[in-house]
Amino acid sequence: MAVDEGLKNELQKQGIFVTTLNEIYNWGRRSSIWPLQFGLACCAIEMIATACAKYDIARFGAELFRPSPRQADLMIVAGTVTKKMAPMVVRLYNQMPEPKYVISMGACAISGGPFRDGYNVLKGIDRYIPVDVHIPGCPPRPEALLDGLIKLQKKIDGQKIDQMDGYKEEKNCEYPVPQYGKKGLEPMHNPDTFTPRLDWPEKNTKGNLRMPNYKPQAAPAAPKPQPPPVQP
Amino acid sequence: MSETALHSQEPQLLEVSIGPQHPSTHGVFRMNVVLDGETIVKLKPVMGYLHRNHEQLAENMSYLASMPYTDRLDYICSMTNNFAYATAVEKLAGIDVPERAQYIRVLMAELTRLVNHTLLVGFLLNDLGAFFTPILYAFREREKILDFFEATAGSRMMCNYFRFGGLKSDLPAGGLEQVKKIVNNYSRFLDEFERLLTNNEILRSRCQNVGILSKELAVSASITGPMLRASGVNYDIRKVDKYSIYDRFEFKVPLGKVGDVYDRYYVRILEMRESIKILQQILKQMPEKGEIISAKGAAAGKSPRMWKPPAGDAYGRIESPKGELGFYLVSDGTPKPYRYHVRPPSFINITILEDMCLGYKVADAIIILGSVDIVLGEVDR
């Protein structure tokens, strides 16, 4: 039951402070988000620069970067997520206690970035874990990261305790960790968090990047004795 | 009975994986250590967690299009990466660089060296346990240099400023004054840093005689950069190859005596002072006006998808702040390189990590790794 704004102001002038449990709970949570110390690549340097003196993230209460996922409630995925690293990211996400949030910082974490076309790059971390805020940029400026953090704070403000996903009993806490396969990860994505769009105009991951018209030849016959490798 | 008594006295070795997510592994780097108590018995580095197939991407793009990707190799020193790539392509295609552009190139390279060494001292002290205070000082100075980079090249970190045969654009108005201010204040900042650190008891007792690297092993393991010079080998590519216009400047090459962590830290402090000397000489000698890119280079940049270098191969290298950064290019006469390979200093400097860490404790292994100065973007490419 929300209190009327005018009444609130009147009471405040008299020294009585009125709020709802939801509001104050969310205020406490959003004003002291503890990020996980998890920088992968170049964006990590901008994350550290945000934590330093010029673009102080301590003003927003988030200067305490925790090394352990058990004590953090925000994971800023800063940098390219490769297929080799993806199982670790999901495992770390599973180890974080609820309520937890993910910020995808930089073009690489959102969708693969400039390194999209490759055999080892995961095209965005939201293939396996749910992401709350995406911050584009390569790398995003420290001010952009602060802007993303403010958006996350607004999102936290809008949550209601009795409707939060993380507190429900039937919530599935374990996101499946992908395994290393022969050419990539298995499964290729988590259907709960991501649906690939098949109508993108450019499908540049299909086939062989280097030789688009290459047709593999038939298997060679038994090896003949090799000619000397030196050309006259 | 004697057998069981013997059996119970055997040491039980513990295998621990440090990383890839760890506050002090400088990125996603993993070390599988086998411990006897707290002493390291075996250490195997595992990398590839940031392998972004940079070389494969470059084979599908024109030469100039890979320039922004070289920024992201060693993401702290983007200017020197560009420099190495531009040197390699200019060697391959026989492009020359005009005077003023050469001066500005060396200016950017030396400022990058200052940034890198300052950050290294900050991160090494972070590993030692001085949580975050030296990093704050280091980043404060770095921000001043980044402001200059942003004014000149348009971006703080990923500058993409060099072109084949010159640079993208000239310095902005007031750029040189900015550099003068930085250079004049840097010695005082270094004095402040040193006063707090160099004779610090904790730093000395933890870093001296830890992680010693002998001369012979360093040369055999292809180590380059400040790590090699801390072991006493006088090999600085700026003096050996005399690439660009480094032979016009007077600067010394500081060498270490013992090759331990303390020497590696101190060699970098001395190198920063030499860089400041070079910067002061640049500011005196730089011509007022001049071309920024040569004619051949401008032709290469005008239509990069049509520019064809001659067939052949070339290996161009420079002294980046971490060691020898080289690019090996094989061209087949088409606008895309046939083979593009990066010789990364951080990758090769880790070869003897195990040798340096054996017999020390886990905490020492962390600072030995810190003193090698790796950046995962370069190790894994």
Place this chain on the structure above:
Amino acid sequence: MNIEEIKTDLLKHVPGLELTVEGESFVVPKEKLLETARFLKENEKYRMDYLSCVTGVDYLAARQGQPGQAAVGGQSELASDYLESVNHLYSMEKKQGPIVLKVRVPRNNPRMPSLTPLYRGAEYQEREAYDLFGIVYEGHPDLRRILMWDEFEGHPMRKDYVEEDQDVR
């Protein structure tokens, strides 16, 4: 460093060596690689004690027949399928170099001797060439994948490698 001078010295001191010169590099048969490198490292005139760069290159004949393309590697005719390992040697003592040694191995049996017994620095670079190209270095102390994960199959930097399509349902 004079290419002709180096060639004469090598032919004189390494018995049974057959060299060709391509551009500014020497193509050495794989059986003689260790001897040649050892001579260059220990001889007083050269003292090439620093192995700067070891890398692999994939010369696929089908790749080279593209229109408008010159023959790769400075040869006059299109080459057959082979993998090549390129080594750049410098001298830290005498501050000279580079001397470039190239070794060619056929694609279906890419085995060649490793330079690790002479130069420790070749260890990781040869592992990388094995991982990405499939060149097997005999005599390497620990030849396994370094950049890709162990269960990965295939050699990604070869010209005919096809990657997986991540956009399937």
